[in-house]
Amino acid sequence: MLCCLSNSIQVMDEEELKNEIILKKKRQIKKELFKTRKNNHIGYGISSNVFKVKVDEEFISCKVIKQNWEKQAQKEINILKNVAKLNLEIFPKFICTFNQNLSNVICYNYISGVDLFTYISESKDFYKNEPLIIDLIRQVLNGLKSLLTINLVHLDIKPENIIIQSKNPIKISIIDLSFCLNLKKNNVKQSTILGTIGYISPEMLFNLKFYHNSDVWSIGIIIFLLYTNTFLFDVEDNEYVYNIKSSKRVNAIVKKETKKISKNFQEIINKCIVFNTNNRISIVGLIKLINSIY
Numbered sequence: 001m002l003c004c005l006s007n008s009i010q011v012m013d014e015e016e017l018k019n020e021i022i023l024k025k026k027r028q029i030k031k032e033l034f035k036t037r038k039n040n041h042i043g044y045g046i047s048s049n050v051f052k053v054k055v056d057e058e059f060i061s062c063k064v065i066k067q068n069w070e071k072q073a074q075k076e077i078n079i080l081k082n083v084a085k086l087n088l089e090i091f092p093k094f095i096c097t098f099n100q101n102l103s104n105v106i107c108y109n110y111i112s113g114v115d116l117f118t119y120i121s122e123s124k125d126f127y128k129n130e131p132l133i134i135d136l137i138r139q140v141l142n143g144l145k146s147l148l149t150i151n152l153v154h155l156d157i158k159p160e161n162i163i164i165q166s167k168n169p170i171k172i173s174i175i176d177l178s179f180c181l182n183l184k185k186n187n188v189k190q191s192t193i194l195g196t197i198g199y200i201s202p203e204m205l206f207n208l209k210f211y212h213n214s215d216v217w218s219i220g221i222i223i224f225l226l227y228t229n230t231f232l233f234d235v236e237d238n239e240y241v242y243n244i245k246s247s248k249r250v251n252a253i254v255k256k257e258t259k260k261i262s263k264n265f266q267e268i269i270n271k272c273i274v275f276n277t278n279n280r281i282s283i284v285g286l287i288k289l290i291n292s293i294y
Contacts, residue, residue: 022096025055025056025095025096026096026098026107028055028056029053029055029060029062029095029096029098029107030098030100030105032053032054032055033051033053033062033064033100033105034100036051036053037051037053037062037064040052040053042061045176045178047065047066047069047072047178048063048064048065048066048069049063049064049066050062050063050064051064052110058109058110059109059110059112060095060107060108060109060110061092061107061108061109061110061111062105062106062107063076063105063106063107063108064100064103064104064105065103065104065105065106066103067102067103069104070104072178073097073104073106074104075178076106076177076178077094077097077104077106079152079177079178079180080092080094080106080108080177081094082150082152083147083150083152083177085150086146086147086149086150088143088146089173090139090142090143090146090172090173090174091143091173091174091175091177092108092109092111092173092175092177093108093109094106094107094108095107095108095109111163111165111173111175112165113163113164113165113166113173114163114164115159115160115161115162115163115164116136116159116160116162116163116164116172116222117158117159117160119159119164120159120225120226120229124229125167126226126227126229127226127227127228127229128227128228128262130227130262130264130265130294131294132170133223133226133227134290134294135169135170136162136170136172136226137219137222137223137290138287138290139170139171139172140157140162140172140174140219140222141219141283141286141287141290142287143174144157144174144215144219144283145283145284145287147180148183148212148283151182151183151184151185152177152180152181152182152183153180153181153183153210153211153212153214153215154174154177154179154180154215155179155180155181155194155195155204155210155214155215156176156178156179156194156195156196156199157174157199157215157218157219157222158196158198158199158218158222159222159225160196161174161175161176162174162175162222163175179194179195181194181210183211183212187209187210187211189207189208189209190204190208190209190210191208192208193205193208194210195218197235197237197240197241198221198231198233198235198240199217199218199221199222200217200218201214201215201217201218201277202217202244202245202250202275203277205241205244206245211277212282212283213277213280213281213282213283214277215283216272216280216281216282216283216286217272217273217274217280219272219286220232220268220269220271220272220273221233221272221273223265223268223269223272224257224258224261224265224269227261227262227265228260228261232253232254232257232269232273233253244275246275247274247275247276250273250274250275251275254269254270254273258270264293264294267289267293268286268289268290268293271285271286271289272286
């Protein structure tokens, strides 16, 4: 009995120590954010601004959620906590959350590097470079496959949300999990469109629905963009909507545009850019297809 009691006290002591360390770090982050946020702005979105702070020689990203976006903030916190269970370097690692000046602040590890869109705007490293493209896409697909193990679909896969951390060998991170939805809990018609014009799937754009392979559509768009340095579909809002509104239209554009790329990439993109989700390849299926070719 005394042994059990001793073990219980030890576990409680360890838990209390862990909580104390988190509280201490949270206080330090709040202090640094208040002192330096004017000079350390590193990004923004429709609902937030992101700042970088340094605590104990560690850089931390602080996402300050704008007022009236509290529900979205809590959703993102829950997602980050779930993703943390995967313990994968490819995703941001949740540290803590707190309120400051009536705003929710979400803190996670700072991911250094340059986003893929900026990278391809400044370099032609990926242009017609199949091995490099495949190396990057494999990492993205493995990340998305891991999300599916906890029933999450990203829903905003685009070059801006893929960070190139190193070039040789290439290493990436996938950021901005704020649009992630749970296949089991959230797979009903959504109240708003989630995604970005140019990459968003037809089922989300037109029906406010998503499926396990909705991110595959975005992957196909990115592969074509990396290989050709051009978009498969016009990214102007009205043009994109018109071009992907029917299976017939999608097939016609894919057939025409993929004539300029390699046979292997034609096969991959033809499996990804499919209007009907029942006929579109899955994440796992795409990984297997790529591995069978390369």
